[in-house]
Amino acid sequence: MRRLILALLLAPFLLCPAHAYTFTDLKGRKLTGKILKVEGGIVTLELKLSAKPILIPIDTLCAEDKSYLNIAWGTPTTVKPAEPAPSADPTASEDDPKSSRLYPKTKEEIRAMIREIGKRPKPEGISKEVHEATEALNLYRYLCGVPFEVKADAEFSKNAENAALACEKNGGLSHSLGNSTDKCNLSSIGDMKASVPQYIEDGGDNNRDVRGHREWCLNPPMGKVGFGSGGDSYSAMWCMDGSGKSIRGTWSYPGHGLFPIEYMHGNAWSLYGAGKPDSLEKLTVEVFRLSKRPENTLPLNGEIDGTKVKINHVSLGMGGINFEPEDPARRGIYWVRATGGGVRAGYLVELY
Numbered sequence: 001m002r003r004l005i006l007a008l009l010l011a012p013f014l015l016c017p018a019h020a021y022t023f024t025d026l027k028g029r030k031l032t033g034k035i036l037k038v039e040g041g042i043v044t045l046e047l048k049l050s051a052k053p054i055l056i057p058i059d060t061l062c063a064e065d066k067s068y069l070n071i072a073w074g075t076p077t078t079v080k081p082a083e084p085a086p087s088a089d090p091t092a093s094e095d096d097p098k099s100s101r102l103y104p105k106t107k108e109e110i111r112a113m114i115r116e117i118g119k120r121p122k123p124e125g126i127s128k129e130v131h132e133a134t135e136a137l138n139l140y141r142y143l144c145g146v147p148f149e150v151k152a153d154a155e156f157s158k159n160a161e162n163a164a165l166a167c168e169k170n171g172g173l174s175h176s177l178g179n180s181t182d183k184c185n186l187s188s189i190g191d192m193k194a195s196v197p198q199y200i201e202d203g204g205d206n207n208r209d210v211r212g213h214r215e216w217c218l219n220p221p222m223g224k225v226g227f228g229s230g231g232d233s234y235s236a237m238w239c240m241d242g243s244g245k246s247i248r249g250t251w252s253y254p255g256h257g258l259f260p261i262e263y264m265h266g267n268a269w270s271l272y273g274a275g276k277p278d279s280l281e282k283l284t285v286e287v288f289r290l291s292k293r294p295e296n297t298l299p300l301n302g303e304i305d306g307t308k309v310k311i312n313h314v315s316l317g318m319g320g321i322n323f324e325p326e327d328p329a330r331r332g333i334y335w336v337r338a339t340g341g342g343v344r345a346g347y348l349v350e351l352y
Contacts, residue, residue: 043056043057057111097293107258140218140263143260144255145255157228163186164231165228180236190234209316211315211320223241256349261329261351264329268324269324269325277340280315280316285336301339311325333350
């Protein structure tokens with residue numbers, strides 16, 4: 001896919017009055033909505049029947065639309081060819097996959113949303129550190145396929161600070177110290193933002209089976225969160241909230257479809273929403289490394305045209321299934337399937 005050379009990256013974005021416009025992408029698909037803003041190579045569009053605006057990368061649009069944006073919004077349209085991808089790595093190509101069912105998000109959409117989340121304004125009454133930690137959490141939630149509009153809450157953050165200070169006074173982490181320690185994820189680092197990938201990784205022998213910190217971070221109906229620090233050595237995340245909306249279907253870490261490998265931490269994958277098997281003995285989890293992107297979903301039983309990856313450990317969390325592929329963070333295309341004990345789920349992950 002071609003990349004846009006954007007002078008807007010070096011200057012403030014321009015705002016024009018919102019008006020309706022019909023865009024056509026490079027595949028001939030049309031979408032009509034009100035243009036809210038154009039920033040950093042992305043058009044923010046308000047649809048008539050959608051409560052939330054959508055983001056459209058400019059370099060996915062036809063030449064006429066690019067010309068219109070250049071005239072009406074002052075966006076440049078100079079492009080250059082993408083650098084060729086090494087043939088040895090099937091995920092190195094900038095071309096986005098065709099199947100939206102297997103690939104819920106394109107690379108352009110992922111890049112755009114990472115930028116959007118990073119630019120969200122800090123709410124009043126919330127510290128910069130708490131805000132940054134909250135948006136770091138929202139980023140992982142977006143990549144993993146759950147709602148990513150979690151808001152920082154001042155009261156929750158005060159409770160999380162009390163929990164972190166209790167751990168500092170105790171000289172160690174414990175969920176039995178009172179002061180909301182039983183309602184929080186607890187971390188042995190004081191940097192609240194840096195604690196988020198630590199919770200997502202959820203490493204250590206005591207966390208290996210349940211991976212509860214990760215599961216709380218990716219709990220779909222979480223609508224509010226709190227972060228607090230107890231100094232250089234301890235921080236906490238108030239995670240027990242259900243004020244948001246639940247979702248249907250499955251979600252996972254790493255997320256379904258394309259997943260940037262820099263957000264893959266540790267050696268454990270997780271699948272949620274597929275149900276909890278009657279027993280671990282009845283459950284079979286398999287991972288296959290594929291040589292190319294499939295055009296359709298793959299079967300939940302029988303042979304798969306790919307290399308089977310050894311699974312070193314499988315466990316059941318509070319509501320999820322955790323498993324450890326022997327090659328956890330290698331770039332590539334993987335088909336994951338979990339069957340048995342009432343569970344039947346299959347999904348694609350492409351680490352790039």
